[in-house]
Amino acid sequence: MxxxxxxxxxxxxQWYNDIxxxxxxADNSAVRGCMVIKPYGYAIWEKMRDQLDKMFKETGHVNxxxxxxxxxxxxxxxxxxxxxxxxxxxIVTHYRLKADPNNKGKLIVDPEAKLEEELIVRPTSxxxxxxxxxxxxxxxxxxxxxxxxxxNVVRWEMRTRPFLRTAEFLWQEGHTAHSTKAEAIQETxxxxxxxxxxxxxxxxxxxxxxxxxxxxxxxxxxxxxxIEALMQDGKALQAGTSHFxxxxxxxxxxxxxxxxxxxxxxxxxxxxxxSTRLIGGLIMTHSDDEGLVLPPKLAPIQVVIIPIPKPDAxxxxxxxxxxxxxxxxxxxxxxxxxxxxxxxxxxxxYELKGVPxxxxxxxxxIENNTIEVxxxxxxxxxxxGLDVVVPYVEQLLEDIQNNLYNRALAFRNNHIxxxxxxxxxxxxxxxxxGFISAHWDGTSETEEKIKEETKATIRCIxxxxxxxxxxxxxxxxxxxxxxxxxxxY
Amino acid sequence: MxxxxxxxxxxxxQWYNDIxxxxxxADNSAVRGCMVIKPYGYAIWEKMRDQLDKMFKETGHVNxxxxxxxxxxxxxxxxxxxxxxxxxxxIVTHYRLKADPNNKGKLIVDPEAKLEEELIVRPTSxxxxxxxxxxxxxxxxxxxxxxxxxxNVVRWEMRTRPFLRTAEFLWQEGHTAHSTKAEAIQETxxxxxxxxxxxxxxxxxxxxxxxxxxxxxxxxxxxxxxIEALMQDGKALQAGTSHFxxxxxxxxxxxxxxxxxxxxxxxxxxxxxxSTRLIGGLIMTHSDDEGLVLPPKLAPIQVVIIPIPKPDAxxxxxxxxxxxxxxxxxxxxxxxxxxxxxxxxxxxxYELKGVPxxxxxxxxxIENNTIEVxxxxxxxxxxxGLDVVVPYVEQLLEDIQNNLYNRALAFRNNHIxxxxxxxxxxxxxxxxxGFISAHWDGTSETEEKIKEETKATIRCIxxxxxxxxxxxxxxxxxxxxxxxxxxxY
Numbered sequence: 001m002x003x004x005x006x007x008x009x010x011x012x013x014q015w016y017n018d019i020x021x022x023x024x025x026a027d028n029s030a031v032r033g034c035m036v037i038k039p040y041g042y043a044i045w046e047k048m049r050d051q052l053d054k055m056f057k058e059t060g061h062v063n064x065x066x067x068x069x070x071x072x073x074x075x076x077x078x079x080x081x082x083x084x085x086x087x088x089x090x091i092v093t094h095y096r097l098k099a100d101p102n103n104k105g106k107l108i109v110d111p112e113a114k115l116e117e118e119l120i121v122r123p124t125s126x127x128x129x130x131x132x133x134x135x136x137x138x139x140x141x142x143x144x145x146x147x148x149x150x151x152n153v154v155r156w157e158m159r160t161r162p163f164l165r166t167a168e169f170l171w172q173e174g175h176t177a178h179s180t181k182a183e184a185i186q187e188t189x190x191x192x193x194x195x196x197x198x199x200x201x202x203x204x205x206x207x208x209x210x211x212x213x214x215x216x217x218x219x220x221x222x223x224x225x226x227i228e229a230l231m232q233d234g235k236a237l238q239a240g241t242s243h244f245x246x247x248x249x250x251x252x253x254x255x256x257x258x259x260x261x262x263x264x265x266x267x268x269x270x271x272x273x274x275s276t277r278l279i280g281g282l283i284m285t286h287s288d289d290e291g292l293v294l295p296p297k298l299a300p301i302q303v304v305i306i307p308i309p310k311p312d313a314x315x316x317x318x319x320x321x322x323x324x325x326x327x328x329x330x331x332x333x334x335x336x337x338x339x340x341x342x343x344x345x346x347x348x349x350y351e352l353k354g355v356p357x358x359x360x361x362x363x364x365x366i367e368n369n370t371i372e373v374x375x376x377x378x379x380x381x382x383x384x385g386l387d388v389v390v391p392y393v394e395q396l397l398e399d400i401q402n403n404l405y406n407r408a409l410a411f412r413n414n415h416i417x418x419x420x421x422x423x424x425x426x427x428x429x430x431x432x433x434g435f436i437s438a439h440w441d442g443t444s445e446t447e448e449k450i451k452e453e454t455k456a457t458i459r460c461i462x463x464x465x466x467x468x469x470x471x472x473x474x475x476x477x478x479x480x481x482x483x484x485x486x487x488x489y
Numbered sequence: 490m491x492x493x494x495x496x497x498x499x500x501x502x503q504w505y506n507d508i509x510x511x512x513x514x515a516d517n518s519a520v521r522g523c524m525v526i527k528p529y530g531y532a533i534w535e536k537m538r539d540q541l542d543k544m545f546k547e548t549g550h551v552n553x554x555x556x557x558x559x560x561x562x563x564x565x566x567x568x569x570x571x572x573x574x575x576x577x578x579x580i581v582t583h584y585r586l587k588a589d590p591n592n593k594g595k596l597i598v599d600p601e602a603k604l605e606e607e608l609i610v611r612p613t614s615x616x617x618x619x620x621x622x623x624x625x626x627x628x629x630x631x632x633x634x635x636x637x638x639x640x641n642v643v644r645w646e647m648r649t650r651p652f653l654r655t656a657e658f659l660w661q662e663g664h665t666a667h668s669t670k671a672e673a674i675q676e677t678x679x680x681x682x683x684x685x686x687x688x689x690x691x692x693x694x695x696x697x698x699x700x701x702x703x704x705x706x707x708x709x710x711x712x713x714x715x716i717e718a719l720m721q722d723g724k725a726l727q728a729g730t731s732h733f734x735x736x737x738x739x740x741x742x743x744x745x746x747x748x749x750x751x752x753x754x755x756x757x758x759x760x761x762x763x764s765t766r767l768i769g770g771l772i773m774t775h776s777d778d779e780g781l782v783l784p785p786k787l788a789p790i791q792v793v794i795i796p797i798p799k800p801d802a803x804x805x806x807x808x809x810x811x812x813x814x815x816x817x818x819x820x821x822x823x824x825x826x827x828x829x830x831x832x833x834x835x836x837x838x839y840e841l842k843g844v845p846x847x848x849x850x851x852x853x854x855i856e857n858n859t860i861e862v863x864x865x866x867x868x869x870x871x872x873x874g875l876d877v878v879v880p881y882v883e884q885l886l887e888d889i890q891n892n893l894y895n896r897a898l899a900f901r902n903n904h905i906x907x908x909x910x911x912x913x914x915x916x917x918x919x920x921x922x923g924f925i926s927a928h929w930d931g932t933s934e935t936e937e938k939i940k941e942e943t944k945a946t947i948r949c950i951x952x953x954x955x956x957x958x959x960x961x962x963x964x965x966x967x968x969x970x971x972x973x974x975x976x977x978y
Contacts, residue, residue: 030563030620031608034556039636042553064531067523068610068641068657069579072586074519076596086586090558091598092610093582095645097561097575107565109580109607118598119520121557121581121610131519141829147528152557152641156584168557340630 005352007289012233017162019283023292023353026162033160033167037276040353041163043300044279045170049150051202051297052172052274055194061146061174066128068152069119074127078252081126084219088156090121090167121154126220126271129175130249137177137257137267144187145177163280164237164489171275177267179257181246184268185223188244191272192225195240203278204295204405205229205285206412207239208435208484210460215444218271222246228459228484230412231284234433236459236486239281242272280489285408286377292354293376295404296397303333303393304355306346308362311337315361318386322359322371325390331397351376356400357393377403418482422473425485429456435486439479441472450474456485494841496778501722506651508772512781512842515651522649522656526765529842530652532789533768534659538639540691540786541661541763544683550635550663555617557641558608563616567741570615573708577645579610579656610643615709615760618664619738626666626746626756633676634666652769653726653978660764666756668746670735673757674712677733680761681714684729692767693784693894694718694774695901696728697924697973699949704933707760711735717948717973719901720773723922725948725975728770731761769978774897775866781843782865784893785886792822792882793844795835797851800826804850807875811848811860814879820886840865845889846882866892907971911962914974918945924975928968930961939963945974 006014020026025041076082096113100106154168178184199207207227217224221243229239250266259265286293296302303326307315323333336346350358360372371389374381377400384392415434419425428436451457465481472479495503509515514530565571585602589595643657667673688696696716706713710732718726739755748754775782785791792815796804812822825835839847849861860878863870866889873881904923908914917925940946954970961968
């Protein structure tokens with residue numbers, strides 16, 4: 001089974017597609033660029049969603065739900081935002097089908113059911129939400145509004161890849177409203193921190209925290225904070241963004257409040273989101289040629305118990321006993337009771353699915369009072385005493401979580417290269433890949449030329465960048481700090 | 490504040506709209522027929538969703554996610570289903586906007602970005618799902634498939650009401666695939682039971698379990714099981730449906746499996762759903778002229794503590810102590826720390842929002858070692874010893890849940906009227922309303938005529954209907970059991 005996966009060495013892109021398909025994460029659909037998220041992939045998303053939702057609520061946010069559709073007149077109100085999304089949006093123009101008079105049993109769009117105003121399927125919801133906030137906000141007492149929404153959005157991308165870039169995707173989008181600039185910036189940073197904590201603590205995926213150059217900012221934002229992760233093939237993945245929107249949407253939708261001096265002011269805004277794209281990041285941070293590798297904190301099944309050679313009453317009884325004890329500790333356990341497949345096949349299948357810990361339980365094990373414990377991350381196997389297996393596995397899950405993070409961190413740190421001239425820049429980009437730390441003159445013009453020549457973009461200006469005098473690798477003009485370049489997904 | 494609500498007596502429909510608006514459940518939006526679900530309304534939906542999700546998982550189901558769009562050629566494949574939804578669907582025809590050459594800053598649909606095949610925004614997902622299942626099912630070993638999806642759907646309804654009937658709504662839709670007819674019917678009934686249990690145990694909303702007449706069946710189903718609730722104004726609400734789809738979708742999408750004798754057969758199907766409409770049912774089952782009344786099991790805030798006359802250190806300390814003890818029992822508690830509003834205003838506001846239990850804590854209470862406990866359902870107030878308030882409240886929440894159910898059950902049972910001729914039928918319908926139990930000849934023709942003349946429809950043929958010889962109230966033809974009629978939302 002595992003053999004059906006391309007190796008990473010041979011073809012990273014094919015390897016990725018194979019993992020998505022063979023591990024049962026997602027499938028293509030009949031709709032161009034839209035995927036079906038299969039139960040196993042969706043279970044990972046549920047784990048991510050529940051954890052993020054908890055973190056949002058702990059920081060004072062509540063959920064709500066706004067319409068899928070945005071009337072064109074609202075969509076175009078904030079011009080930069082509209083321009084940014086106009087080229088890739090699905091548009092509803094009609095509201096009825098009718099029988100095709102020339103083709104029995106078939107339907108055609110009823111030309112008489114044309115909408116007076118076209119509806120855009122939301123690519124993001126600032127427009128519809130700020131049009132609503134106008135009615136909700138009168139006074140400073142109505143602020144802040146700290147709302148998040150879990151939803152589907154549609155961006156009609158031309159080149160799609162499962163999870164990484166799909167025409168429809170699932171995400172959360174926070175939309176907050178504040179009475180002061182300082183408070184809105186604080187919110188933008190708070191969420192930036194939440195995203196980084198989530199990525200590192202739960203996904204075991206190290207990220208660089210920074211902000212975007214003007215070119216790479218969200219359309220309609222004054223500032224975009226980002227977390228940038230590094231994939232195994234040396235390409236970067238933008239994993240989450242938190243935007244300070246200034247008063248742009250308040251002005252476009254005329255959302256004002258009277259402050260405590262009874263003066264009218266425009267409201268300050270943020271928006272922020274992460275999406276099912278994170279599942280792509282999870283795959284490309286940890287997995288190997290045998291299949292998916294999942295950090296225990298996001299694994300739908302953390303431990304699988306396989307009776308060897310096949311389930312019988314004695315083995316199942318012992319397996320149940322272990323499973324119950326593990327479940328008592330909040331660990332999710334599956335006992336494989338399938339009698340039709342051999343252990344070797346099952347081992348390969350759970351490796352493919354990235355289950356962090358596998359317990360193999362045979363007759364002789366019970367006689368010897370032992371059990372075989374295999375960890376997915378290193379593929380090490382150990383024989384462990386049955387009486388200590390429960391605390392051992394509990395600790396092992398923590399170790400795996402930490403090991404995955406440390407392994408990814410070492411890889412990422414080995415792939416941040418400081419370069420000081422453009423030929424070195426191109427060399428590193430082609431030979432080693434990864435993040436390149438280099439001086440840049442701060443102009444969009446230089447950024448664009450570097451992108452044209454190398455396909456590398458500025459991933460971010462790190463938040464903790466140290467002031468350092470230097471010269472731009474491309475223009476030779478002065479620069480005061482290094483920024484992070486990479487080719488990106 | 491409460492005064493802003495119309496009384497039920499005066500105008501039930503206005504009262505409903507007032508509750509939705511003033512209790513902060515939902516708001517209108519800029520999109521025709523689409524609502525914004527506000528944080529408090531969404532919090533109720535989250536409670537419903539989490540409980541249902543748990544019940545689905547406990548009965549062996551898993552979640553997945555399928556595309557929002559259905560290509561027209563798939564949409565029309567199952568003809569009855571297509572016919573049922575063709576007249577009310579939103580249709581995506583283009584995938585790009587461009588700058589309007591005649592109107593600076595405005596956008597128009599780019600005529601060059603017309604889709605080759607139109608996409609229907611899903612009104613329900615049988616078509617896209619069964620087109621996918623074809624690739625997932627080869628052998629009986631691939632069955633059953635027990636998948637549920639939480640999603641938004643769009644039905645372009647002409648007359649909309651918040652929660653009850655909106656152009657876009659949130660729901661869950663289960664789509665299962667089976668190797669035998671018996672197993673599919675068993676699944677249909679299992680979910681029917683889950684829905685009834687959820688409605689009665691969690692929503693405290695009694696339901697009649699039955700199946701639909703042919704006229705009222707889901708388009709594409711062989712049989713539709715329903716739970717029917719009775720609202721305070723005597724109208725029925727279809728609260729959840731579970732469909733046995735036979736092999737209709739398998740045939741339309743050519744989904745076959747090889748059975749254990751290696752013969753090819755069409756797969757058997759079910760689908761089932763409940764939606765945000767349930768929130769409408771919740772409102773119209775329990776609420777009163779002071780506002781929303783929520784059953785404790787679905788209340789986002791179960792207990793509110795109000796320091797009187799305003800929060801100070803001593804009152805807050807005591808309130809925290811009580812809140813912590815209640816939270817330790819899994820009860821959700823809010824302490825109202827707002828210093829700007831008076832207790833009377835707060836009392837009315839939490840009544841409006843339907844918080845089941847209100848605790849009023851004053852200085853003299855602390856001296857006397859007492860606290861005032863007010864229950865929302867009966868509006869009774871009691872002074873309770875501070876040392877027993879925690880177990881008292883825990884028990885009270887259970888009592889309120891039971892009282893709401895019993896009150897609704899008594900009302901419902903008082904509004905099931907047996908009638909034996911058509912003039913009595915019309916009389917009861919106009920004077921008393923509610924469910925009418927009557928003989929019907931079993932024909933669609935009679936059903937339609939009764940509907941034309943009275944607007945009443947057959948809500949269901951109760952599952953536990955007793956065989957009873959009689960004559961149809963309309964045609965006088967023989968009938969073997971009574972069915973349930975009502976006017977319905």
